[in-house]
Amino acid sequence: MVDANAILATRVPNHDADDRVVWSSSIDGNYKVKAGYKFWHDRNIGYSAIPQSKGWHRIWKLTIPYKFKIFLWRFCRNNLPVRVRLKGKGVPVPIMCPMCNVEIEHLRHVFFECEFALSCWHSAELTLDTTNLYEADVWLLDKLETTSQSDSTKVCTVLYGIWYGRNKRVWENKVMSGETVMDICSKMLQDWKNANAKRVVEVPDHSQFTLGVLRRWQVPESGEYKLNVDASWTKGADICSVGMVLRDSRGHFIEGRTMSFTQAGDVLEAEALGIREALSWVKNMGELKVTVESDSLVAVNVINGKNNYLLEVGHIIDHCRSLLRVLPSVRLNFIRKQANEVAHGLAKMPCDINCLVTFTSLPTHLDEICNFEMI
Numbered sequence: 520m521v522d523a524n525a526i527l528a529t530r531v532p533n534h535d536a537d538d539r540v541v542w543s544s545s546i547d548g549n550y551k552v553k554a555g556y557k558f559w560h561d562r563n564i565g566y567s568a569i570p571q572s573k574g575w576h577r578i579w580k581l582t583i584p585y586k587f588k589i590f591l592w593r594f595c596r597n598n599l600p601v602r603v604r605l606k607g608k609g610v611p612v613p614i615m616c617p618m619c620n621v622e623i624e625h626l627r628h629v630f631f632e633c634e635f636a637l638s639c640w641h642s643a644e645l646t647l648d649t650t651n652l653y654e655a656d657v658w659l660l661d662k663l664e665t666t667s668q669s670d671s672t673k674v675c676t677v678l679y680g681i682w683y684g685r686n687k688r689v690w691e692n693k694v695m696s697g698e699t700v701m702d703i704c705s706k707m708l709q710d711w712k713n714a715n716a717k718r719v720v721e722v723p724d725h726s727q728f729t730l731g732v733l734r735r736w737q738v739p740e741s742g743e744y745k746l747n748v749d750a751s752w753t754k755g756a757d758i759c760s761v762g763m764v765l766r767d768s769r770g771h772f773i774e775g776r777t778m779s780f781t782q783a784g785d786v787l788e789a790e791a792l793g794i795r796e797a798l799s800w801v802k803n804m805g806e807l808k809v810t811v812e813s814d815s816l817v818a819v820n821v822i823n824g825k826n827n828y829l830l831e832v833g834h835i836i837d838h839c840r841s842l843l844r845v846l847p848s849v850r851l852n853f854i855r856k857q858a859n860e861v862a863h864g865l866a867k868m869p870c871d872i873n874c875l876v877t878f879t880s881l882p883t884h885l886d887e888i889c890n891f892e893m894i
């Protein structure tokens with residue numbers, strides 16, 4: 520017999536029909552979104568819903584901008600906010616394709632069936648074989664797994680371009696031809712390649728500024744912990760995302776976190792906010808010996824009292840300093856960017872504003888970096 524108080528109604532999305540209400544039970548009688556989602560997930564999707572493929576690794580190995588990679592990852596996770604998906608989540612949006620207004624906007628239509636998509640493929644001079652294209656995400660993973668880096672890059676650039684053109688139409692009401700969109704995205708890719716090629720030549724191998732600071736992540740002393748933090752700041756939107764990763768003295772990953780804020784006015788403020796969040800997290804851990812590492816030399820020096828600070832971020836700096844005062848077993852150190860890549864990768868993960876996302880295991884690409892960046 521199940522206690523009546525423990526029976527809860529959960530709205531369950533259904534692939535084949537409209538949402539429906541099913542009965543779920545909870546041991547303690549409290550409704551939990553997580554439990555409701557797990558129930559739905561196990562019942563309707565199961566773990567096999569994410570296709571197993573070597574294509575996942577290829578995403579992160581392609582020589583393309585990070586924003587292209589994040590887009591591909593979301594595509595393969597069937598996680599792009601196409602209208603049919605938003606509608607399924609209860610968002611009040613029209614369901615028709617914004618580009619042609621003829622078909623329902625779902626993943627396959629957007630990228631492979633819509634007139635606009637076909638004009639992009641045509642402009643890129645790529646022949647699109649849709650014979651076996653039933654699931655767009657599976658199709659792309661297969662392409663990534665079976666084609667050369669150069670061909671995969673072309674395919675990915677077209678897909679990114681289609682999404683770019685679609686978003687220009689939806690958010691800015693700009694109508695662009697497939698040819699124009701592909702010109703923009705090809706230039707975007709080329710500019711990124713040029714910038715990265717220059718960086719290799721221009722950045723000296725030994726900067727006096729950071730001489731003596733390790734390039735690789737180093738394990739903390741036995742029994743101690745290390746918390747790396749990094750922030751990414753979006754100019755114009757004033758949004759910053761923070762990535763944090765906690766590891767033990769054997770270099771083993773313990774937990775990762777991402778969160779986003781809207782009030783960050785510049786990069787320094789974003790980095791300072793990240794450090795504040797890292798110190799706040801440490802404060803809740805108890806008496807652990809933790810070294811917090813950030814790759815913002817300015818923020819670290821200012822918080823540690825080595826430099827004066829700007830008034831604009833003064834309240835955040837003060838908060839960080841007061842946290843350090845009550846945490847005598849916690850240190851804040853500078854670390855080079857090359858040794859802070861896991862936190863950097865987490866900061867780049869998609870994250871809703873003001874939402875804390877906790878990782879109990881790292882995404883595959885960051886897991887590899889986690890092992891690689893260690894000494």
Ligand SMILES: [Zn+2]
Pocket residue numbers: 616617618619620621622628629632633634635
């Ligand atoms: Zn369409």
